[in-house]
Amino acid sequence: MTIRAKAFTYGDDINTDYIISGKYKFKSADMEAMAVHAMEDLDPHYYEKVKPSGGFLVAGKNFGMGSSREQAPLVLIHSSTKAVLAKSFARIFYRNAINTGLPVVECDTDLIADGDELDLDLEGGVLKNLTQGTEIPFAPLPPVMAQLLADGGLVEHFKKHGGFAV
Amino acid sequence: MSTIPGKTIAEKILSAHSGTDAHAGDIVVADVDFVMGQDGTTPLAIRALENMGVDRVFDPAKVAVVMDHSSPSPIEGVSALHTMMREFGKKTGAKVYDVGCGVCHQLIPEAGHVVPGDLMVGCDSHTCTYGAVNVFSTGVGSTDGAAAMASGKLWFKVPDTMKVTYTGELQPGVFSKDLILALAGQIGVDGATYMALELGGPVIDALSVDARMTISNMAIEVGAKAGLMRADEKTLAWYEGRGERTPAPVDPDADAVYAEELTLDASVIGPQIAKPHAVDNVSPIEEVAGTPIAQGYIGTCTNGRLEDLKIAADILRGRTVHPDVRLIVAPASKQILLDAMEAGYIRDLVEAGAVLVTPGCGPCVGTHNGVPSDGENVISTANRNFKGRMGNSNAFIYLGSPATVAASVIEGAITDPRKYFTASAASAHEGSAR
Numbered sequence: 348m349t350i351r352a353k354a355f356t357y358g359d360d361i362n363t364d365y366i367i368s369g370k371y372k373f374k375s376a377d378m379e380a381m382a383v384h385a386m387e388d389l390d391p392h393y394y395e396k397v398k399p400s401g402g403f404l405v406a407g408k409n410f411g412m413g414s415s416r417e418q419a420p421l422v423l424i425h426s427s428t429k430a431v432l433a434k435s436f437a438r439i440f441y442r443n444a445i446n447t448g449l450p451v452v453e454c455d456t457d458l459i460a461d462g463d464e465l466d467l468d469l470e471g472g473v474l475k476n477l478t479q480g481t482e483i484p485f486a487p488l489p490p491v492m493a494q495l496l497a498d499g500g501l502v503e504h505f506k507k508h509g510g511f512a513v
Numbered sequence: 514m515s516t517i518p519g520k521t522i523a524e525k526i527l528s529a530h531s532g533t534d535a536h537a538g539d540i541v542v543a544d545v546d547f548v549m550g551q552d553g554t555t556p557l558a559i560r561a562l563e564n565m566g567v568d569r570v571f572d573p574a575k576v577a578v579v580m581d582h583s584s585p586s587p588i589e590g591v592s593a594l595h596t597m598m599r600e601f602g603k604k605t606g607a608k609v610y611d612v613g614c615g616v617c618h619q620l621i622p623e624a625g626h627v628v629p630g631d632l633m634v635g636c637d638s639h640t641c642t643y644g645a646v647n648v649f650s651t652g653v654g655s656t657d658g659a660a661a662m663a664s665g666k667l668w669f670k671v672p673d674t675m676k677v678t679y680t681g682e683l684q685p686g687v688f689s690k691d692l693i694l695a696l697a698g699q700i701g702v703d704g705a706t707y708m709a710l711e712l713g714g715p716v717i718d719a720l721s722v723d724a725r726m727t728i729s730n731m732a733i734e735v736g737a738k739a740g741l742m743r744a745d746e747k748t749l750a751w752y753e754g755r756g757e758r759t760p761a762p763v764d765p766d767a768d769a770v771y772a773e774e775l776t777l778d779a780s781v782i783g784p785q786i787a788k789p790h791a792v793d794n795v796s797p798i799e800e801v802a803g804t805p806i807a808q809g810y811i812g813t814c815t816n817g818r819l820e821d822l823k824i825a826a827d828i829l830r831g832r833t834v835h836p837d838v839r840l841i842v843a844p845a846s847k848q849i850l851l852d853a854m855e856a857g858y859i860r861d862l863v864e865a866g867a868v869l870v871t872p873g874c875g876p877c878v879g880t881h882n883g884v885p886s887d888g889e890n891v892i893s894t895a896n897r898n899f900k901g902r903m904g905n906s907n908a909f910i911y912l913g914s915p916a917t918v919a920a921s922v923i924e925g926a927i928t929d930p931r932k933y934f935t936a937s938a939a940s941a942h943e944g945s946a947r
Contacts, residue, residue, distance in 0.1 A: 364897070364902055368901050373590070373880045376594065412702055413638060414897075415636055417654040437703070438706065438736070443657075502656060505567075511660070
């Protein structure tokens with residue numbers, strides 16, 4: 348399956364408070380309602396820009412640093428963010444993204460400009476920048492994570508195997 | 514002849530809990546000794562358990578949920594989440610720490626739920642706090658937490674370890690908070706991503722367990738998975754009377770292999786301030802002294818312990834919080850509140866003008882108890898100063914030690930606390946106070 352969407356670019360060290368502020372995350376467990384506040388403190392228009400036709404969130408190093416809130420990948424999913432592309436990820440966010448089914452891709456995001464049209468083939472390991480006519484290499488997921496994702500996330504993995512089978 | 518490389522604390526604990534000979538880079542499935550969630554993360558873990566079709570926890574004595582981040586509830590949405598947690602406790606037998614018990618990261622070690630040598634996970638990034646008592650503890654998300662609650666197991670990548678040694682001697686007026694802020698300033702917010710820290714040296718040895726927890730608490734602020742320290746006689750003394758379990762301290766091998774080694778000379782570290790809006794945006798206090806402040810906050814899983822309240826009370830006793838400043842104090846647990854009342858610290862702080870709020874996270878996470886106004890500067894003992902962290906993205910958060918916050922709220926501006934720690938200051942104040 349390939350995903351085609353537009354890139355929305357941001358900087359380094361984007362923390363989970365920016366992805367979804369603590370003042371919203373405690374209000375409810377309704378991710379659809381919370382998603383309108385995704386990335387709000389960095390870009391108040393993120394939701395309205397991405398939601399209609401989906402998009403790739405493209406960032407620099409250490410994306411998702413800070414708190415362990417799983418609301419962070421969840422509000423991105425509910426804002427129609429198709430994947431996060433970054434130079435590197437903070438470890439808790441990286442695990443949470445895989446567990447909740449948000450694809451994360453570690454690659455050289457300097458090769459992507461805001462508004463570029465991208466085409467991502469996760470299984471095939473190919474990322475194309477259609478606007479610039481380039482192909483961007485990326486590292487495959489660690490095997491244990493690839494397996495969890497293949498099973499449809501950690502919950503589905505547990506249902507299928509009755510526990511960890513990695 | 515082959516040589517078997519020695520192991521770090523992280524490698525030893527993960528080996529022992531997975532029944533494997535684990536080295537950095539290996540993936541292991543390990544048994545966890547305890548699983549914790551708080552009110553911002555447990556509801557999603559409960560939902561994940563439901564989705565897994567699991568209606569119990571692997572061992573009710575090894576699971577706890579804590580209402581601390583938004584507690585007592587300020588709005589009906591949170592009230593519903595708290596109700597969900599209480600019902601989960603009734604259904605599964607998991608321990609419920611209800612409103613007013615305190616911050617999860619104080620309660621879990623305080624109750625003796627974890628002991629040296631343990632492996633535990635918590636649905637909160639500051640779970641790394643118990644590294645200070647030789648527990649490999651790390652923050653996970655709600656779905657990982659749910660998997661651990663269901664099975665008593667979780668998969669881990671065995672981390673590389675960065676060894677950090679503090680040499681020299683801590684100067685008067687300088688505290689463990691300053692040591693960890695100095696490290697964050699030096700290596701940055703991703704300086705130890707995917708790694709465990711092993712923190713030691715004569716300066717760490719000389720610190721109390723309370724003060725050590727401040728350092729391990731902030732391991733995540735440099736991206737680390739754990740902030741481990743050795744268990745010594747102070748650690749073991751701290752555990753006396755805390756539950757039934759027997760500590761099994763884990764030391765690193767003398768020939769352990771470290772990915773990086775770093776030495777910081779504590780003798781040359783003064784009070785440090787993390788400026789808005791990043792924890793590694795650190796300056797010596799001299800560079801920001803005089804910055805006006807509207808609110809001070811003493812508390813959190815970083816600095817809400819008895820020793821922290823004592824340090825603040827010793828400065829504020831017989832003095833007054835500046836009329837343009839609000840000082841909010843949240844003890845990290847009910848036990849700390851009781852001990853601080855007994856010792857007179859609460860009276861000292863409240864008489865000086867502090868506002869006491871419920872043991873718990875207080876205003877740290879922006880849900881209640883003191884959201885700053887637009888344009889206001891806050892000086893706080895917390896661990897994060899991200900834009901919007903305290904509930905207003907137009908406010909500015911500065912982080913420092915309890916002594917720095919106490920000194921600053923008196924002046925109404927960021928103030929070097931060392932003036933309260935000179936020999937003459939101590940003797941002059943002794944005469945004026947009770």
